[in-house]
Amino acid sequence: MPGRYYLTDPVAGLDNPPRRNIAPGEEVAVITKAGPRLMRWGLIPNGRVNARGRPVLETIINVRSETIFDKSAFEGLRRAVVPASGWYEWTGQKGRKQPWRISRKDGVQILFAAVFDVWKAPGGQEVPQVATVTCPPSADVIDIHHRMGFILELSDVPTWLDADESKASTLLKPFPDGRLFVEKADDVDWNST
Template sequence: MPGRFFLTAPMTELAAAVAQDAEPIADEPPRSNIAPGEAIVVLTQAGLSRMRWGIIPVGRVNARGRPVMETIVNARSETVFDKSAYLGTGRAVVPMNGWYEWTGETRRKTPWRIMPKTGGFLFFAAITDRWQGPGGIAVDQVATLTCPPSGDVADIHHRMGVILAPQDIPLWLTGDEEHVMPLLRPWPDGQLTVSEATDLNWDAP
């Protein structure tokens, strides 16, 4: 949706794909199992950097004024501009080479790997926030956006991440709400490959 993803390509390739300097993330190793709570590579207006995947909603409230208690890993694109819990968030892009989903019953789940049919990167729309911790600690955080699934993934999950075309990344990062809303839609059918990930040696999240 994603709950786990992978970024295994060299950072020089990623930097070239988004026309950015690779130096801030040059030491990022190939990672095949990236989970919420970990530091991940992101792209913002300032360039490539790292943020914690999952927004700790300290001080954020819902429409009824009640505190948001659960860490926000994925946010629904349909309400991201409406819910008070997201007020004041920034925007980012989370690059990846693909992500994982699982189907089936607990302890009998089947893992699936989703990748771009032509290889390369997928760029997920995301929102950002900064957690101010004790002693002046500041942690930049990110949550990916989700939308209804494309035909490629509908059989394995009822949601998917909002994927941006490379040429739409600047608009997502800088555009106003009216102009970015059309970007928050399922990825076109036929652009992704879904295959059983029989090589995974770790359980579903």
């Protein structure tokens, strides 16, 4: 989680049209300490190699809050925020899955905690990339998925972006129960953005 999300509100400083279906691998709006920018959603940790010493090109779209500050694969990552209007989850059996749309009950934009860096691709191309941070679900989401994106309050954004790891880690807890709205999302065209 999230594996798909939507953003219908503009992000100040970026030319980002409304999008109802944002998928991994796409360019997304991201807020960093230096300001807003566009990045590819999906992180290839810099410097990871397999047993033969070849680069590992596995893309990570989500990072667990429980291990974000402990795993060597995430060393040196900078913190960011991914704004969203909401996200999608699915339940049910393959071929007959029910999509669900999740948003804040108060209508405020969701601010997912995230991490980013710039991946240096073979050939020298530099690709800004981002992954969202996940945590255990709130009571609103637990029947739909076992994880959810870590949602920041607007007042916590400066701490997440700029504080040291010990202070930033104090923010990593599930969103309070009763504050998310969950509804069926049968009206989404999953083949378009």
